[in-house]
Amino acid sequence: MRLLVEGLSARRGEDLIFNGISFSLAAAEALVVTGPNGSGKSTLLRVLAGLLHAETGRISLKDGPAGFEHPHELSHYLGHRNAMKRELTVEENLSFWQRFLGNSPGGSGLDPAAAAAAIGLAGITHLPFGYLSAGQQRRMAMAKLLVAYRPIWILDEPTAALDAGADRLFAGLVTSHLERGGIVIAATHQALGIGQSKTLQMTGFSH
Amino acid sequence: MSLFFRDLKLSVRAGGGAMIGVLFFMTVVSVIPFGVGPDLNLLSRIGPAILWIGALLASLLGLDRLFQAEREDGSLDLMLMHETPLILTVFVKCAAHWAATGLPLVVASPFLGLFMNMDELAIGATVLTLLAGTPAITFIGAVGAAVAVALPRGGLLVSILVLPLAIPVLIFGVSAVYAAVEDPAPFLPSFMILMAITLFFAVIGPVAAAAALRHSAD
Numbered sequence: 012m013r014l015l016v017e018g019l020s021a022r023r024g025e026d027l028i029f030n031g032i033s034f035s036l037a038a039a040e041a042l043v044v045t046g047p048n049g050s051g052k053s054t055l056l057r058v059l060a061g062l063l064h065a066e067t068g069r070i071s072l073k074d075g076p077a078g079f080e081h082p083h084e085l086s087h088y089l090g091h092r093n094a095m096k097r098e099l100t101v102e103e104n105l106s107f108w109q110r111f112l113g114n115s116p117g118g119s120g121l122d123p124a125a126a127a128a129a130i131g132l133a134g135i136t137h138l139p140f141g142y143l144s145a146g147q148q149r150r151m152a153m154a155k156l157l158v159a160y161r162p163i164w165i166l167d168e169p170t171a172a173l174d175a176g177a178d179r180l181f182a183g184l185v186t187s188h189l190e191r192g193g194i195v196i197a198a199t200h201q202a203l204g205i206g207q208s209k210t211l212q213m214t215g216f217s218h
Numbered sequence: 219m220s221l222f223f224r225d226l227k228l229s230v231r232a233g234g235g236a237m238i239g240v241l242f243f244m245t246v247v248s249v250i251p252f253g254v255g256p257d258l259n260l261l262s263r264i265g266p267a268i269l270w271i272g273a274l275l276a277s278l279l280g281l282d283r284l285f286q287a288e289r290e291d292g293s294l295d296l297m298l299m300h301e302t303p304l305i306l307t308v309f310v311k312c313a314a315h316w317a318a319t320g321l322p323l324v325v326a327s328p329f330l331g332l333f334m335n336m337d338e339l340a341i342g343a344t345v346l347t348l349l350a351g352t353p354a355i356t357f358i359g360a361v362g363a364a365v366a367v368a369l370p371r372g373g374l375l376v377s378i379l380v381l382p383l384a385i386p387v388l389i390f391g392v393s394a395v396y397a398a399v400e401d402p403a404p405f406l407p408s409f410m411i412l413m414a415i416t417l418f419f420a421v422i423g424p425v426a427a428a429a430a431l432r433h434s435a436d
Contacts, residue, residue: 096224111300111302
């Protein structure tokens with residue numbers, strides 16, 4: 012499987028926030044998107060996730076599973092917001108997303124308890140999500156990546172609000188996802204510590 | 219299916235607001251007899267209309283949160299990305315919203331009918347028309363909620379957008395009840411039109427709401 016992006020540009024209001032972004036990612040490759048605040052990292056990820064329209068350019072998938080034209084159908088998107096309900100328990104949140112998202116072809120997700128164990132927070136899945144601290148909430152949002160299998164992970168500032176231990180744990184998750192042949196695209200300010208990766212430097216506004 | 223039960227659970231948990239609509243309905247209907255005065259004939263004559271107006275306003279109450287809550291915590295992004303047709307997701311959310319807020323109104327209406335000195339036939343007809351008509355209000359409301367999803371104070375705007383479209387539901391609902399109570403007018407034609415409106419909006423509503431949600435994405 013290969014993710015191809017050619018000549019991508021996107022508009023925020025009047026101005027093009029970036030243009031001419033091209034890259035290609037094969038299975039087991041990671042792309043780290045860096046750049047100053049407001050340089051369009053989040054916008055790029057939202058375009059890749061199919062949540063914003065690209066002004067020009069093409070996103071396509073080569074040699075992917077049949078029946079999926081857009082890569083976003085095979086992607087997990089972890090944005091700034093955690094997409095978990097404060098009123099429901101962690102267990103209810105995770106099993107809802109597991110059933111709602113389903114697995115992409117070629118893999119299967121962990122059950123919610125195992126996913127919570129994988130991010131080092133086993134034993135508190137019975138608590139309402141709103142009771143957890145900001146860092147624990149972020150880690151539980153990562154557990155969402157594990158309950159349903161998706162080959163492509165699109166991560167926007169995944170390690171904000173995490174301590175050093177959770178950073179390493181997360182690097183381990185990303186590495187094992189890459190070893191299984193996944194693709195990771197992450198926007199970040201901190202080093203992710205995942206060894207080999209391509210980088211894309213966003214420069215910001217062009218008029 | 220899992221979305222349906224998740225939304226039901228959310229609406230009965232703290233801050234979900236399932237009971238707010240019923241409480242509002244009860245408040246509106248129970249103050250009417252005090253305002254109108256102890257004229258039993260007048261009360262039983264305006265009873266069906268008051269129940270319908272109360273139910274309409276009560277079901278508009280919680281609609282603005284239908285998609286806004288999902289947007290605020292980022293869940294809406296994942297729903298937009300998912301390959302399940304968005305129309306189906308919207309439809310299921312509407313069904314869950316109706317089961318959590320519309321159905322309690324239907325259940326509460328016979329008791330409130332007693333406040334209005336309505337006879338059994340009128341109460342029965344009101345319950346039946348509310349059962350057939352309130353889903354239409356939810357489906358129409360979903361369109362308004364989807365349009366106003368990005369607005370921080372969209373609540374009143376949703377009601378104003380939705381109200382003109384919900385007027386036919388009110389008209390045919392009330393006229394079906396009066397037709398059942400008063401002899402010469404037949405009950406079925408109005409009731410059939412009410413059902414037709416509900417079915418029509420059950421199809422149009424999710425399509426329009428899904429289109430509005432796609433364009434609201436930022």
